[in-house]
Amino acid sequence: MPETLPPDSVGLVKPQTVIFDAPLTLQSGRALPSFELVYETYGTLNSTRSNAILICHALSGHHHAAGYHSMDERKPGWWDSCIGPGKPIDTQRFFVVCLNNLGGCHGSTGPQSINPETDRRYGPDFPVITVKDWVQSQVRLADHLGISKWAAIVGGSLGGMQALQWAIDLPDRVHHAVIIASTPKLTAQNIAFNEVARKAITTDPDFHAGRYHEHNTIPKRGLMLARMVGHITYLSDLSMGEKFGREMREKAFKYGFEVEFEVERYLNYQGERFSENFDANTYLLMTRALDYFDPAKDYENSLVDAVSQAKCSFFVAAFTSDWRFSPERSEQLVNALVEAGKRVCYAEIDAPHGHDAFLIPSPRYMDVFSANMNRIADEVNA
Amino acid sequence: MPETLPPDSVGLVKPQTVIFDAPLTLQSGRALPSFELVYETYGTLNSTRSNAILICHALSGHHHAAGYHSMDERKPGWWDSCIGPGKPIDTQRFFVVCLNNLGGCHGSTGPQSINPETDRRYGPDFPVITVKDWVQSQVRLADHLGISKWAAIVGGSLGGMQALQWAIDLPDRVHHAVIIASTPKLTAQNIAFNEVARKAITTDPDFHAGRYHEHNTIPKRGLMLARMVGHITYLSDLSMGEKFGREMREKAFKYGFEVEFEVERYLNYQGERFSENFDANTYLLMTRALDYFDPAKDYENSLVDAVSQAKCSFFVAAFTSDWRFSPERSEQLVNALVEAGKRVCYAEIDAPHGHDAFLIPSPRYMDVFSANMNRIADEVNA
Numbered sequence: 001m002p003e004t005l006p007p008d009s010v011g012l013v014k015p016q017t018v019i020f021d022a023p024l025t026l027q028s029g030r031a032l033p034s035f036e037l038v039y040e041t042y043g044t045l046n047s048t049r050s051n052a053i054l055i056c057h058a059l060s061g062h063h064h065a066a067g068y069h070s071m072d073e074r075k076p077g078w079w080d081s082c083i084g085p086g087k088p089i090d091t092q093r094f095f096v097v098c099l100n101n102l103g104g105c106h107g108s109t110g111p112q113s114i115n116p117e118t119d120r121r122y123g124p125d126f127p128v129i130t131v132k133d134w135v136q137s138q139v140r141l142a143d144h145l146g147i148s149k150w151a152a153i154v155g156g157s158l159g160g161m162q163a164l165q166w167a168i169d170l171p172d173r174v175h176h177a178v179i180i181a182s183t184p185k186l187t188a189q190n191i192a193f194n195e196v197a198r199k200a201i202t203t204d205p206d207f208h209a210g211r212y213h214e215h216n217t218i219p220k221r222g223l224m225l226a227r228m229v230g231h232i233t234y235l236s237d238l239s240m241g242e243k244f245g246r247e248m249r250e251k252a253f254k255y256g257f258e259v260e261f262e263v264e265r266y267l268n269y270q271g272e273r274f275s276e277n278f279d280a281n282t283y284l285l286m287t288r289a290l291d292y293f294d295p296a297k298d299y300e301n302s303l304v305d306a307v308s309q310a311k312c313s314f315f316v317a318a319f320t321s322d323w324r325f326s327p328e329r330s331e332q333l334v335n336a337l338v339e340a341g342k343r344v345c346y347a348e349i350d351a352p353h354g355h356d357a358f359l360i361p362s363p364r365y366m367d368v369f370s371a372n373m374n375r376i377a378d379e380v381n382a
Numbered sequence: 383m384p385e386t387l388p389p390d391s392v393g394l395v396k397p398q399t400v401i402f403d404a405p406l407t408l409q410s411g412r413a414l415p416s417f418e419l420v421y422e423t424y425g426t427l428n429s430t431r432s433n434a435i436l437i438c439h440a441l442s443g444h445h446h447a448a449g450y451h452s453m454d455e456r457k458p459g460w461w462d463s464c465i466g467p468g469k470p471i472d473t474q475r476f477f478v479v480c481l482n483n484l485g486g487c488h489g490s491t492g493p494q495s496i497n498p499e500t501d502r503r504y505g506p507d508f509p510v511i512t513v514k515d516w517v518q519s520q521v522r523l524a525d526h527l528g529i530s531k532w533a534a535i536v537g538g539s540l541g542g543m544q545a546l547q548w549a550i551d552l553p554d555r556v557h558h559a560v561i562i563a564s565t566p567k568l569t570a571q572n573i574a575f576n577e578v579a580r581k582a583i584t585t586d587p588d589f590h591a592g593r594y595h596e597h598n599t600i601p602k603r604g605l606m607l608a609r610m611v612g613h614i615t616y617l618s619d620l621s622m623g624e625k626f627g628r629e630m631r632e633k634a635f636k637y638g639f640e641v642e643f644e645v646e647r648y649l650n651y652q653g654e655r656f657s658e659n660f661d662a663n664t665y666l667l668m669t670r671a672l673d674y675f676d677p678a679k680d681y682e683n684s685l686v687d688a689v690s691q692a693k694c695s696f697f698v699a700a701f702t703s704d705w706r707f708s709p710e711r712s713e714q715l716v717n718a719l720v721e722a723g724k725r726v727c728y729a730e731i732d733a734p735h736g737h738d739a740f741l742i743p744s745p746r747y748m749d750v751f752s753a754n755m756n757r758i759a760d761e762v763n764a
Contacts, residue, residue, distance in 0.1 A: 255410035
């Protein structure tokens with residue numbers, strides 16, 4: 001708990017909620033009769049409404065990207081390292097919007113919400129949401145805020161996919177797309193890890209076919225396992241080695257199945273904590289959105305044709321130690337953008353933290369990210 | 383089911399069992415009052431007893447390494463590609479011994495065996511076994527067979543760790559150590575994957591603290607998940623991509639959580655099948671043996687000092703696409719062997735199959751493996 005807030009913080013922030021009453025037809029063919037989105041904003045929208053940035057979150061993210069909800073809050077928003085006065089996404093220059101995605105579990109309409117047609121929780125009846133669907137729901141938010149064109153749409157990992165989909169689907173509404181530690185589609189290995197996570201959840205006896213709340217329980221074990229396996233893929237072998245090595249909890253081996261190594265303790269702690277704070281149906285939905293993402297599919301599997309739709313310029317960044325979405329995957333996107341004649345700047349950043357590097361303010365990353373965002377600020381404020 | 387056996391097969395084989403009545407004191411300080419080992423042999427022991435090869439198995443392996451148990455058997459032993467007449471481990475030249483490790487679930491004494499002190503299954507009371515313990519139990523088998531010195535001890539993955547430990551602990555009883563796709567110790571990431579697997583098993587409500595048999599059940603879900611996550615680490619991103627890509631089960635997405643992609647179907651099938659055929663307590667035990675393995679630990683963390691004990695020559699092989707135990711890990715061992723002044727031959731083999739490459743008879747692998755084993759055969763038969 002900070003007694004005073006850090007000077008480069010956006011300070012105390014308050015989530016807002018907007019209700020959209022017109023039905024939203026989804027890629028699956030199903031429709032949501034209405035939905036709510038919860039979001040936060042930082043900084044000030046300029047008079048030409050040209051300095052707005054949309055932040056798209058990844059699997060376990062939400063609308064609280066920066067600042068503090070109260071003086072008692074222990075930790076700031078999840079991307080506080082990159083959003084604030086003087087930070088890469090400089091709130092002295094930009095008006096920043098971050099929402100909790102549709103289907104989420106932090107306030108926007110999702111599986112935990114009440115289905116107006118049945119007056120019970122959606123639970124497993126909540127429709128599967130795709131990245132395209134998220135973009136459509138975010139268009140509603142942009143309209144609500146009076147933002148006809150984003151200065152930039154910025155996202156890491158699954159967030160980067162949303163930025164790319166915006167650029168393809170709504171070329172006139174994006175000035176710049178910032179796609180960090182992302183990929184134009186998942187590989188079989190990525191899907192396989194997601195499937196293990198889903199299977200852990202759905203085979204937990206406390207899952208009750210997704211109606212766990214009606215049984216006054218949650219599939220805690222399954223969520224914990226899902227997070228543990230996910231967490232391994234977010235870190236690099238190197239960063240885990242540097243953080244934990246083969247360090248032992250106690251001096252001598254106990255020769256048993258209780259925790260012996262620090263890395264076990266850490267992983268169990270991460271899994272436990274997550275399982276108490278995240279909704280299992282949302283986890284299923286988010287991993288499926290990742291699996292389905294493949295913008296080339298709509299263009300006869302040509303990524304070049306897909307990105308040819310875009311009119312914005314691009315900043316793509318990848319991290320050397322990221323084995324979940326390795327630099328090769330970003331390069332595939334960059335090559336397609338180049339072939340399509342788009343303006344693109346690509347940075348492969350030497351960082352040891354694995355996929356999580358996009359959340360960690362390493363100096364080189366902050367430098368190139370800031371330079372890129374400052375260039376955008378100069379353009380839109382010109 | 384082969385109607386006739388392939389000409390390069392060792393043919394029909396029959397497991398044998400040996401009972402050791404003298405207590406075996408384990409690294410944990412506990413002791414087994416007696417134990418049985420089940421093993422198979424292929425080829426003929428020569429008159430000087432100098433042509434014997436010990437095959438050590440990996441996590442899910444067993445004594446049935448080559449040939450067929452009956453004409454009805456659908457598949458031969460797990461390393462049939464490498465053991466047989468004219469194969470790298472040529473049964474026309476070598477007498478080959480392969481056992482099921484102590485603690486296993488294929489016939490040797492393990493958690494499913496009856497504890498003579500209680501007359502009930504050992505279950506979770508079975509002591510934790512280390513690689514050093516396996517070596518000690520294998521010494522008993524060597525004595526029983528009258529083999530004072532192995533021409534070679536050969537193993538992939540966890541099997542390679544046993545070969546290395548033999549070379550260090552019993553330098554006068556090993557002529558040559560063949561260590562394939564292995565590592566001198568696990569990294570934090572390796573341990574983390576093992577911990578997820580163990581957690582999947584131990585949090586399965588059907589685990590019953592390891593006494594599932596007494597509840598007439600097995601922790602099927604947990605074992606399935608353990609195998610699924612393990613299986614991902616045995617394959618490379620590339621080989622999964624080549625095998626499955628993003629291939630779909632049906633033409634159009636169903637937008638749900640049932641199987642959509644081929645890789646999901648495959649992984650579920652592998653997990654299901656394994657969970658019906660492997661003992662959960664053995665799985666825990668095998669993964670713990672992997673975690674604990676660290677021969678340098680007994681020599682003030684100096685791998686050079688550890689391998690300095692060895693008197694044998696070494697063949698070390700690694701596969702380019704193996705990200706579980708990458709070539710860098712084999713190189714650490716090779717560098718220590720070189721520094722200790724040992725004779726060592728190292729091959730980094732270009733193969734796309736990931737860690738599983740050690741089981742797959744790719745041409746280059748078979749060539750270097752054969753050349754190495756033929757040289758040993760020439761030496762011991764000279």
